[in-house]
Amino acid sequence: MNIHESVAQWMAAADASDPRTRGLVPTMGALHEGHGALIAQCVEESRQSVVTIYVNPTQFENPDDLSNYPDSLQDDIRYLESLGVTDLVLPQYKELYPFDFTIFVDESQDSMVLCGKNRTGHFKGVLSVVMKLINLTQARRVYFGKKDFQQYRLVSKMVEAYFMPTIIIGHETVRDEYGLALSSRNRRLSPSELTVARQLNVLLQDRALSSSEVSIQLDKLGFRVDYCEERWGRRFVAAHLGAVRLIDNVAMAESTL
Numbered sequence: 001m002n003i004h005e006s007v008a009q010w011m012a013a014a015d016a017s018d019p020r021t022r023g024l025v026p027t028m029g030a031l032h033e034g035h036g037a038l039i040a041q042c043v044e045e046s047r048q049s050v051v052t053i054y055v056n057p058t059q060f061e062n063p064d065d066l067s068n069y070p071d072s073l074q075d076d077i078r079y080l081e082s083l084g085v086t087d088l089v090l091p092q093y094k095e096l097y098p099f100d101f102t103i104f105v106d107e108s109q110d111s112m113v114l115c116g117k118n119r120t121g122h123f124k125g126v127l128s129v130v131m132k133l134i135n136l137t138q139a140r141r142v143y144f145g146k147k148d149f150q151q152y153r154l155v156s157k158m159v160e161a162y163f164m165p166t167i168i169i170g171h172e173t174v175r176d177e178y179g180l181a182l183s184s185r186n187r188r189l190s191p192s193e194l195t196v197a198r199q200l201n202v203l204l205q206d207r208a209l210s211s212s213e214v215s216i217q218l219d220k221l222g223f224r225v226d227y228c229e230e231r232w233g234r235r236f237v238a239a240h241l242g243a244v245r246l247i248d249n250v251a252m253a254e255s256t257l
Contacts, residue, residue: 001077001081001085001086001087001088002076002086002087002088003087003090004087004088004090004104005090006081006090006091006095007054007089007091007092007095008095010087010089010091010136010137011136011164014089014137014138014166018048019137019138019139019140019255020137021046021047021048021140022046022047022048022049022050022137022138022139022140022141023024023040023042023043023045023046023048023049023050023073023139023140023141023142023143023144023174024050024051024052024134024137024141024142025038025039025042025049025050025051025052025142025143026051026052026129026130026133026142027039027051027052027053027054027055027142028053028054028055028069028070028184028200029053029055029070029076029184030070030071030072030076030184030187031075031079031080031184031193032098032182032183032186033174033182034147034173034181034182034183035145036079036083037145037171038143038144038145038171038172039051039080039083039085039143041086041143041169041171041221042143042183042207043083043085043143046110046139046141048087049085049086049087050085050087050088050089050137050139051080051085051087051089051092052088052090052091052133052137053073053076053089054090054091054129054133055069056058056125056126056129057093057125057179058097058101058104058121058124058125058128058129059121059122059123059125059126059129059148060122060125061119061120061121061122063083063087064246067212068188069078069184070184070187070236071185079157081120084161086094088124088178089136089137090223090243091133091136095158096129096132101125103127103128104124104125104127104128105124105126105127105128105131105180106123106127107124107127107154107158108158110153110154110157111123111124111127111150111154112128112200113150113231114150114227114229114231114236114238115238115247116150116194116227117227118226120162123150123151123162124133126151126154126155127154127155127158130155130158130166131158134159134164134166137180140165140166140167141167141169142155142167142168142169143167143168143169144164144168144169144170144171145170145171145172145173145174146170146171146172146173147171147173147174147181147182147183147247147249148247149232149234149236149249150236152168152170153232155168156168156170161183163168175201177199177225178198179201180194180197180198180200180201181201181246181247181248183246183247185244185246186244186246188201188230188244189241190242190243193242193243193244195243196221196222196223196240196241197223197244197246199218200218200223200237200239200246201248201250203217203247204228204235204237204249204250205235205250209250210227211228211230212226212228214228214235214237215248217226218239223238223239223240223241225237225238225239225240226238226239226240226241226245233251233252233253234249234250234251234252235249235250236248236249237249
């Protein structure tokens with residue numbers, strides 16, 4: 001696996017390859033089997049498989065979330081090598097934001113609900129960095145997990161709106177044996193919290209319960225619910241368990257972008 005420790009290193013190496021056969025999985029590291037499923041699909045479908053690891057400060061509203069984000073670069077490198085990734089790119093902040101965060105991409109409709117309602121600027125940060133990473137890598141196929149369905153939807157809209165020659169591919173949520181959506185944040189749950197967290201998806205997909213009833217049941221289990229509501233043919237939830245914020249969603253009908 002080629003490791004490019006800067007944008008400049010990547011751009012020098014990328015000149016020799018054909019971007020039409022290139023796939024990209026943008027990540028913030030702390031990789032787990034959910035990422036692995038995306039990456040494996042990218043490796044299978046692309047002659048050149050590119051993974052980026054960049055913890056993007058512009059999408060964190062709470063500085064504690066940024067400072068507590070896991071740093072496991074060496075483990076991530078070994079994992080990517082085992083999956084057969086051809087290139088790892090490690091951009092630096094000043095390369096991605098030469099003018100700091102004064103130039104950005106924003107969306108004024110779907111970004112204002114769910115995870116965007118009370119997280120000012122979150123999706124502005126997400127869309128801006130994804131635009132930069134797609135332009136940087138020139139990948140034709142870019143892979144996102146549907147656990148972050150709102151992000152997947154917004155990125156798909158951005159690519160269409162800006163006539164970008166990029167295919168956005170959504171991968172179904174990868175879950176543990178109990179149905180809990182895999183997340184880098186799960187490693188911060190205590191054993192007792194992990195047991196409780198595994199009730200999240202059970203309640204979420206219970207169609208006999210309304211979204212408000214799901215919220216009530218989660219509250220009884222000790223969650224602090226940010227939201228539980230239905231949009232785009234799916235039911236979404238975000239809830240805090242202790243210090244950890246968990247999100248999930250399930251299809252309730254045929255969903256649309």
